Amino acid sequence: MLTDMHVHLQDIPDPLMCKSILSLGQDLRTGQFVCNGTRPEDWQAVEKFAAEDRRVVPFFGVHPWYAGKLPSDWYGLLEDFLKRNPKAGVGEVGLDKACPVDFARQTEVFHRQIEIAGRFARPLSIHCVRAASAILNVLKRSLPPNTRFMIHSYQGSKEMMRELLNLGAYISFSWKSLQRDTEESIALMRNVPLDRLLLETDFPYTEPGRVGADAHDEKYYETLQGVYDLAERAKGVDVEALEKAVWKNGTAFLSGAPAR
Ligand SMILES: [Zn+2]
Structure with a gap:
C-alpha cells in the first residue's frame, strides 16, 4: 500500500x-x-476532503x-479545527x-504552531527552505517532548539532516526534491535510516513554489510512483x-504508535 x-x-x-x-x-x-x-482560508476544504474520504x-x-496576513483569530480557529478533527496534524508550517x-x-x-502541536499531541509537517539552521534552533529550543515531526520535501545538507534525525525527525522526499539533483538526493536518502523515511508528492506543486502546467491526474501517479x-x-x-x-x-508519525 502506498502513502502520500x-x-x-x-x-x-x-x-x-x-x-x-x-x-x-x-x-x-x-x-x-x-x-x-496552508492558511485559514483552505482549512475547511481540507476538512471536507477528510470527511468525504477516509x-x-x-x-x-x-x-x-x-x-504575514493572517486574520486576528487564526490561532483560535486552528484550535477549533484540531478539536473537531482528532486525527488531524499541524501543517504545513515552517520557515522560508x-x-x-x-x-x-x-x-x-x-x-x-509548535506550541499548539505539543498541547494537542499532534504531529507537525514542516516546510524548510534555506532556513535549516533556524528551524533546528527553534526545534531545539521549543519542541515539546514526544512531539513527532517531519521535514517535508527535504533538500538540505547531510550534516543538517543528521542533526534533525537526532531530534527525532522523519525525513520526507518529494518528486521535486529528487528531481533537482537526483544523484545527490539519492545519496542523501541513503543516509536516512529506513525507519525514518517518508515519501510524498507535494502535488500539485510539481514545480518549485507553484502549480505546474503538468499537474494532472496521470502526472500525480507518475510522481508518486x-x-x-x-x-x-x-x-x-x-x-x-x-x-x-x-x-x-x-x-x-501520524498516530504516535510505536513503530514495530
Ligand atoms: Zn506543501
Whole structure:
C-alpha cells in the first residue's frame, strides 16, 4: 500500500481531476493522502476532503508564505479545527528564507504552531527552505517532548539532516526534491535510516513554489510512483519492504504508535 505523506488536494485547480486522483487511488493501492492546509482560508476544504474520504488525513496549519496576513483569530480557529478533527496534524508550517514575508513574523507564527502541536499531541509537517539552521534552533529550543515531526520535501545538507534525525525527525522526499539533483538526493536518502523515511508528492506543486502546467491526474501517479522507485534504488530494498517500511513510518508519525 502506498502513502502520500504530503499533498495539497485543495489546490488542485480542477475538482474533477481531484476526484479522478482519489478514485484512481483505489486501483493503484494508494491508501493514504496526507492533505496539508496552508492558511485559514483552505482549512475547511481540507476538512471536507477528510470527511468525504477516509484515506485523507487532514493537516491544518499556516505556511510561512501566509504568515504575514493572517486574520486576528487564526490561532483560535486552528484550535477549533484540531478539536473537531482528532486525527488531524499541524501543517504545513515552517520557515522560508526565499519568500518575502518578514522572517521574525514567520518565526513567531511557527513557534505558536509548535506550541499548539505539543498541547494537542499532534504531529507537525514542516516546510524548510534555506532556513535549516533556524528551524533546528527553534526545534531545539521549543519542541515539546514526544512531539513527532517531519521535514517535508527535504533538500538540505547531510550534516543538517543528521542533526534533525537526532531530534527525532522523519525525513520526507518529494518528486521535486529528487528531481533537482537526483544523484545527490539519492545519496542523501541513503543516509536516512529506513525507519525514518517518508515519501510524498507535494502535488500539485510539481514545480518549485507553484502549480505546474503538468499537474494532472496521470502526472500525480507518475510522481508518486517515481518517488517510490527512486527510494527503492537508494535504499536497496525490494518494493514490498520499502512500501511496508514507509507505511509503518507514516503510521508512527501520524498516530504516535510505536513503530514495530
Ligand atoms: Zn506543501
